[in-house]
Amino acid sequence: MFTSSFLLSLTTFVYLGCAVLYLITWIFRVRSIGFAATAATWFGLAVQTTAIGLRWVESYRMGYGHAPLSNLYESLVFFSWVVIAVYLFIEWTIKNKVIGAFATPFASLAMAYASFSPKVEDAIQPLIPALKSNWLIAHVVTCFLGYASFAVACGFGFMYLIRGDEDRDSGLIGTLPSRKNIDELIHQTIIFGFLWLSVGIITGAIWANEAWGTYWSWDPKETWSLITWFVYAVALHVRFVKGWAGKRIAIIAIIGFISVLFTYFGVNFLLSGLHSYGNQ
């Protein structure tokens, strides 16, 4: 009765609910709702984790078992899983629920897109030979750890811009973390994401080398991941060397995530190349 696809649909609605609850928490500042939001998010994460595990088991039952990381649908599910996990970790370490209003929407949108877009095929499919590699799993997991961190950094970027130029302590904006703290959060999540993106690009290169005999072939997806990597390398250098912080870094965090989105979707739908997730 509890199939993975049922549980994943449930997850979609739970995450949408979480995003709404966090927004209400932020706007109306009701503590108990904040508590409910956190509880619902943990619940959503538990359901989604079960669903991913179940999907894995189901694929074995269908006779072509593989980790559920092999197509656009599964990668979107995993992306939202990481966003939630990273967010809950941050909430737990810095004890601020307002951030939820800026992070959980990314997870809900990803799940909603995966569930409702006719472009995204959600059936469990057998792996074509090129995708049968442990490096592929390492590649997808690490890339999406990076992408999800960048999503959260982008959320913080918006948060910073909303906070504006002065630290007001009243009203809706007053409940946000201080500008200095948001700035630090952006920086930390970018560092975390940059590390995982680097590992993701490297494991992808190892995989390509095993499958095709070239670790780098400048195909559009590879190139776009490198472009994204350059954007964040710029973010690290302007901060460290020129002392840029605050608004400018917030804007780079947003530009960086646009580049991530293009690497993720744009390449599949607009350009052609080896990574044919989107064309299935």
Added chain:
Amino acid sequence: MTKQSISFCDNPVWKFLSSVRLAIVLLILLAVTSIAGTVIPQGETMQFYLEKYGPNLFRLIKSAQLYQMYDAWWFLSIMIFFAVNLIVCTINRVPITMQLYSRDFLDVTKERLLRMSASARIALGSSEKSVRVVEVFKKVAGKSRARSLAGSELFLVESGKWGYWGLYILHSSIIVIMVGALIGSLLGFKGNLMLFEGETSDVAVERGSDKNIPLGFTVKCDDFNVEFYDNGAPKEYLSELTILENEKEMLKKTIKVNDPLRYKGITFYQSSFDSAPEVKFHIVSASGSSKDLSIPAFERSLWKETGLQFGLMRFLPNVHGTVAAHIWIGDEQNEPQAIWFVQGREKEFTFGGNLYKASVKEVSQRFMTGLQVKKDPGVWVVWLGCTLLIVGFVVVFWVPHVRIWLWVGEEDGNIVAIIAGQSNKNQIAFNKDFEKIKQALRSSIGE
């Protein structure tokens, strides 16, 4: 620093090449120009670009080599420029790092300690307590160095100083990767090889130039198989390969996608496959002798007794529901002929004055494996660079240089302890540790 090296660093060209501003500009330039090659399809024919983009854009594409952008001289120049920038910048920083590295942090005044953001004064009162505080400090904070000053004593626990070299590991990793790529492109090759089942080769065909590259040994395809899922999608491509040297079998392996064969620095990847028809042919001469022959594509089959040769010229898989084959027939003396046969239907013909009856009995597929053949002696250098990149990154961000001081001495006639600390990164974690040590000191004297 010597005088000479100062003037060297003041050189405007050196200054320009070592500036991070240039690095940022080059990173942005690389990011922006890279986009072009993802939008314009790479490696197509000139005809393709002319049709797709029209004459004006075509001229731009051609002159700026946008059809193979990542090999274009201007793109490679930006890369080289970037590499030079990185090298010069790295060399330029060595003196600064050396200074940081060799600074004596015991050379610090009490006043400076008190000005640090993490610092606290603990009143001790008795020298007995001061002994205890020092003991606890050594136990909790770790291995310390000490220096006695006039009427006071200073202890320092320092860790993670080597982390300053992380940045060098990280930045040089980029150079290592580039060197690895260079080695690969200078000393390696990329080629293809199509092998029928049973066929051997001791060369590969270079991609791009179609030149034959000797392998130095022989590779044989013993068998090729494709497996399918129930839904018709391919499940696995498998080639059984044997490596032969002087006709001696050296290595045997079944390769599949993601599982290549390596021998003497050359790697064989499963990349594609093809198949060609093979016709089972039955022929009877007027004198009554008959023969069953197998005629594969691209080869001649010989009927020894008569000297007749057969070849498969064309093959149509579906002519009114059956198979048709165009068979070439020849021998040493006579004008060759080509005759169409439909599977299962006998046909009579004369060749060299003799009458024959023949038929195509069966058509099967003969598989051919498509291998990618690669030699890349630089690939291990690239992997080394990648490892250094990750290690360097982790060191840069997660190995902080932490210094914790304990000053014990007399201040206005009272014995006091001053604890202070600094870290160059991870302030939150550092503050936690610092608080812990502070609390331990406080509780050791019963506060």
